[in-house]
Amino acid sequence: RKEVEQDPGPFNVPEGATVAFNCTYSNSASQSFFWYRQDCRKEPKLLMSVYSSGNEDGRFTAQLNRASQYISLLIRDSKLSDSATYLCVVNGEDGTLTFGKGTMLLVSP
Amino acid sequence: GAVVSQHPSRVICKSGTSVKIECRSLDFQATTMFWYRQFPKQSLMLMATSNEGSKATYEQGVEKDKFLINHASLTLSTLTVTSAHPEDSSFYICSARDGSKLFFGSGTQLSVL
Numbered sequence: 674r675k676e677v678e679q680d681p682g683p684f685n686v687p688e689g690a691t692v693a694f695n696c697t698y699s700n701s702a703s704q705s706f707f708w709y710r711q712d713c714r715k716e717p718k719l720l721m722s723v724y725s726s727g728n729e730d731g732r733f734t735a736q737l738n739r740a741s742q743y744i745s746l747l748i749r750d751s752k753l754s755d756s757a758t759y760l761c762v763v764n765g766e767d768g769t770l771t772f773g774k775g776t777m778l779l780v781s782p
Numbered sequence: 783g784a785v786v787s788q789h790p791s792r793v794i795c796k797s798g799t800s801v802k803i804e805c806r807s808l809d810f811q812a813t814t815m816f817w818y819r820q821f822p823k824q825s826l827m828l829m830a831t832s833n834e835g836s837k838a839t840y841e842q843g844v845e846k847d848k849f850l851i852n853h854a855s856l857t858l859s860t861l862t863v864t865s866a867h868p869e870d871s872s873f874y875i876c877s878a879r880d881g882s883k884l885f886f887g888s889g890t891q892l893s894v895l
Contacts, residue, residue, distance in 0.1 A: 716886035
């Protein structure tokens with residue numbers, strides 16, 4: 674089983690739609706979790722950390738389910754500028770960061 | 783916020799030449815930097831962990847004699863791709879930690895002809 678798995682997509686949604694991505698991880702001892710956004714041929718940029726209680730930042734909501742070993746990202750009221758690849762990142766107990774392959778989102782007018 | 787500067791952003795070179803990529807932490811000291819490689823539509827793959835003042839730690843399958851890493855100061859790590867070949871063409875990204883946060887350089891697109 675891969676350490677961090679994501680549906681590669683692409684997810685094609687119209688502007689204004691709500692879209693959700695999931696990411697599963699295999700190491701139950703993983704310490705912390707993040708969502709990064711990566712535009713084509715650009716460096717990943719931190720979108721948000723994922724906290725156990727769930728957290729929200731504007732139109733973005735992240736949740737963690739330790740029992741089922743997955744994290745999720747919900748984007749409400751999608752904008753054209755949200756089109757990107759969203760990377761799930763898991764921080765292991767040894768401090769090693771493991772990246773998922775990313776989920777591509779395409780928001781159309 | 784913390785900034786990591788990476789140069790060059792793009793390199794096109796002939797097969798057999800060596801290419802050096804620099805990664806600098808601009809407003810913080812980074813005892814550890816990370817080098818990743820990303821092929822098209824693939825995830826970031828950690829190549830090596832660069833440690834200031836000591837040898838880099840390479841991930842399994844990464845040739846340390848081909849990918850030379852030097853971390854001579856707290857703000858600079860370099861990756862040299864020696865005798866580059868077309869299969870080394872990829873997007874190389876460095877990163878450094880400032881506290882609990884990880885910051886990335888802007889990446890280097892290497893194309894070997």
